[in-house]
Each structure stands twice: as structure tokens, then as C-alpha cells.
Amino acid sequence: MFVLIVGAGRVGSAVARWSLDQGNEVSVLDEDPLSQERLNRDQTTSWDDAGGMFTVGTALEVDALEAAGIERADVCIVCTDGDNTNLVVGQVAQRRVEVGRVIVRVLDPFRAEWYREQGLHTICPTQVAIEMLEEAVVSS
Amino acid sequence: MYIIVCGAGKVGWNLARELIDKGEEVTLIEGDRRRYLVVEQELEHAVQYGDATELWVLERAGIQRADLVIAVTGDDEDNILISQVAKEKYLVERIVARVNNPRNVDHFKLLGIHPVVSATDLILRLIEHEVPQYGLVHLLDLAEERLEIIELIVADDAVTAGKRINEVPLPDGSLIISILRGGEGFVPKSDTVIESGDEVLVVLDPGLEEEITRQFASQGAATGG
Numbered sequence: 061m062f063v064l065i066v067g068a069g070r071v072g073s074a075v076a077r078w079s080l081d082q083g084n085e086v087s088v089l090d091e092d093p094l095s096q097e098r099l100n101r102d103q104t105t106s107w108d109d110a111g112g113m114f115t116v117g118t119a120l121e122v123d124a125l126e127a128a129g130i131e132r133a134d135v136c137i138v139c140t141d142g143d144n145t146n147l148v149v150g151q152v153a154q155r156r157v158e159v160g161r162v163i164v165r166v167l168d169p170f171r172a173e174w175y176r177e178q179g180l181h182t183i184c185p186t187q188v189a190i191e192m193l194e195e196a197v198v199s200s
Numbered sequence: 201m202y203i204i205v206c207g208a209g210k211v212g213w214n215l216a217r218e219l220i221d222k223g224e225e226v227t228l229i230e231g232d233r234r235r236y237l238v239v240e241q242e243l244e245h246a247v248q249y250g251d252a253t254e255l256w257v258l259e260r261a262g263i264q265r266a267d268l269v270i271a272v273t274g275d276d277e278d279n280i281l282i283s284q285v286a287k288e289k290y291l292v293e294r295i296v297a298r299v300n301n302p303r304n305v306d307h308f309k310l311l312g313i314h315p316v317v318s319a320t321d322l323i324l325r326l327i328e329h330e331v332p333q334y335g336l337v338h339l340l341d342l343a344e345e346r347l348e349i350i351e352l353i354v355a356d357d358a359v360t361a362g363k364r365i366n367e368v369p370l371p372d373g374s375l376i377i378s379i380l381r382g383g384e385g386f387v388p389k390s391d392t393v394i395e396s397g398d399e400v401l402v403v404l405d406p407g408l409e410e411e412i413t414r415q416f417a418s419q420g421a422a423t424g425g
Contacts, residue, residue, distance in 0.1 A: 120276065120277060120301075120304060120307065121303065122303075122306065142277065143253070144253055144275070144277040144278050144280070144281040145277045147277075147281055148276075148277045148280050148281070148307055148311075151310070151311060152307060152310060155310055155311075156306075156310050168254065170254070170255045170256070171253070171254075171255065171281075174255065174285070174289055178288070
């Protein structure tokens with residue numbers, strides 16, 4: 061499986077590393093060249109040596125997405141630090157490139173919910189935290 | 201008409217001011233606290249503080265009853281989101297979105313957001329022409345087909361002033377489509393005489409502006425080029 065990860069922050073880089081360990085072909089796109097270091101952190105083999113791809117570029121630019129291999133991606137995970145960027149890129153991946161599986165990280169629960177209703181697979185960590193906190197309060 | 205303008209940068213602020221002067225009901229939304237406080241000194245209750253990509257901020261501004269939403273923040277992804285939500289969630293009939301980076305135009309198109317514009321004066325002209333009697337919405341769509349529409353005012357000493365349409369040597373790839381005279385627009389015929397002070401709308405292939413402008417500008421100014 062070819063997995064494209066847009067945004068290599070804490071979440072993106074961890075998912076990328078995990079995905080590579082699972083035996084997938086993994087490509088990471090981030091506008092900051094330094095974020096490649098995050099992929100190498102606490103690893104015995106570097107991201108490159110482990111077979112991972114890394115492209116420096118802006119997620120909104122179609123050229124950058126193409127350079128990162130979006131056209132042959134089976135899965136595209138969009139998790140930059142901008143909700144709106146993620147929602148736009150996710151829709152570009154789904155509607156324009158027609159990637160089979162697109163997953164978008166959205167921090168705002170309301171935007172996440174509405175776009176989910178529109179057919180975009182959104183994951184909202186804020187909502188998860190809210191539910192965990194509520195549960196922790198109830199069970200304490 | 202109730203208009204929500206998102207983003208109080210140079211474009212948004214000036215736009216809001218102009219629209220208020222025209223007697224429209226306007227709410228301007230600005231997410232930067234400091235900028236908001238500056239704008240608020242002039243526009244007072246017409247500007248609200250908040251991130252216009254947050255649904256509750258749009259709702260607080262009354263997006264449910266908005267006739268027109270104008271997304272003119274400095275970030276294209278924000279403008280796309282605002283436009284998409286306004287159109288599809290709140291069913292706002294008219295949207296105008298600003299494209300900051302022309303390379304993002306395809307994203308706007310893909311997500312069904314139009315018209316898109318890239319400068320203040322263009323937005324203003326668009327709103328004026330959004331009044332149905334002008335029916336210029338289709339004309340703006342021509343921009344996507346690499347055609348432009350320009351508006352020119354005929355100078356007193358222009359070479360074309362007093363000439364019939366069929367005597368005007370316009371280059372191939374251009375056509376006079378409308379004349380506005382005394383506040384009224386009409387489609388000219390070949391024997392319509394152009395008068396100084398007329399506002400002429402010309403559709404043209406990109407790149408012909410200069411040649412066409414020369415026909416309608418003051419001759420004193422034209423010789424300079």
C-alpha cells in the first residue's frame with residue numbers, strides 16, 4: 061500500500077513511522093525541511109535509509125502533492141497544523157485526484173462534524189479529548 | 201441587502217466602508233484582536249471580532265440571513281472554507297471569494313466556489329453588477345475562458361468620440377458589448393454613435409488592453425505611450 065502523509069508534525073511523523081514499520085510504502089510532504097528530523101528521532105535507521113520518501117513543499121500546491129506521489133496513493137492522511145488547509149487538501153485528494161482513502165485531521169469539532177456529514181473522513185482529536193476527559197470525570 | 205465581509209485587511213476594510221456608504225447593511229469579521237480594535241474605532245458595531253472560519257462566529261454574525269458573503273482574508277484556504285460553508289451549509293445565495301495566490305484558483309473551482317476575484321476594485325465592480333438587471337455574472341465567467349471584460353470611459357478628445365461603432369478600428373479578438381450612457385446601459389448597433397463620457401464595456405482576448413484603451417483615452421495621454 062502507498063501511504064501519503066501531508067504534514068509531519070507530532071501526529072504525522074508518528075503515523076508515518078508506524079505506517080512504514082507496517083511494511084507500506086510511505087511518502088511524507090511537509091513545508092519545513094526540519095520536520096524530516098522528527099521522522100528520524102529515536103530511530104536506529106534514518107527515514108531515508110528505512111525507505112521512506114520525504115518531499116519539501118506546500119500542501120496546497122498541487123505540484124507538491126504530485127511530487128510526493130499523490131497520484132499513486134492508496135491512502136492520504138492530511139494532518140498539517142491548519143484545519144482549513146487540511147480540509148481543502150483533503151477535498152483535493154478526494155475529488156480531484158480521487159485517492160481511494162482520504163483521512164483528514166481537524167481540530168475544531170464543529171468543522172470536523174460538518175465535513176464528515178459532507179462525506180469527508182475527518183478525525184477530531186479535540187472531540188476525542190473531550191470524551192476522554194468526560195469519562196475520566198465520571199469514573200473518578 | 202445584508203452582506204458579511206470576512207477579513208478586515210486592506211481589502212475587507214475598504215470594501216466594508218464602501219458598501220456601508222452605499223447604504224448596505226454590513227458586518228465585517230476580523231480574527232486579529234489588534235486589527236479589530238483599530239477597525240472598530242471607525243466602523244463600530246459593524247465589525248465583529250472572531251475567526252470567520254469558526255461556524256459559531258459566522259452564526260453570530262447572522263450568516264443565516266446573509267444575502268452575500270465576501271471572503272477576503274489573506275489566506276486562500278480560509279477563503280475557500282468560508283465560501284464553502286456559507287454556500288453549502290448556510291445556503292447563502294451569493295458568494296464572492298478572493299484568491300490571494302492565483303495558483304489556488306483550481307481549488308476554488310474544484311469546490312464550486314465562484315466568482316473569485318483578486319483585487320478590491322474588481323470586487324466592488326462585481327457587487328455593483330450583481331444587481332440582476334445588468335446580468336453581468338455570466339460575463340465574469342468568461343474570465344475562465346481567458347477572456348477579459350474591461351470598462352472604459354470615452355475621453356472628450358478620444359479618437360472614437362463622435363464615431364459610429366463600425367468606424368472604430370478595434371483589433372481582432374475584441375468587441376464592444378455594451379455602452380452605459382446617463383446611467384443606462386444598452387447594446388450598441390453598428391451605427392450607434394459613441395459619445396464622450398460614455399462607459400464602454402469591451403470583451404477581449406488578454407493582452408489587447410493597451411491597443412483598445414488607446415481608442416478611447418484622451419489623445420494627449422495616448423501619445424505618451
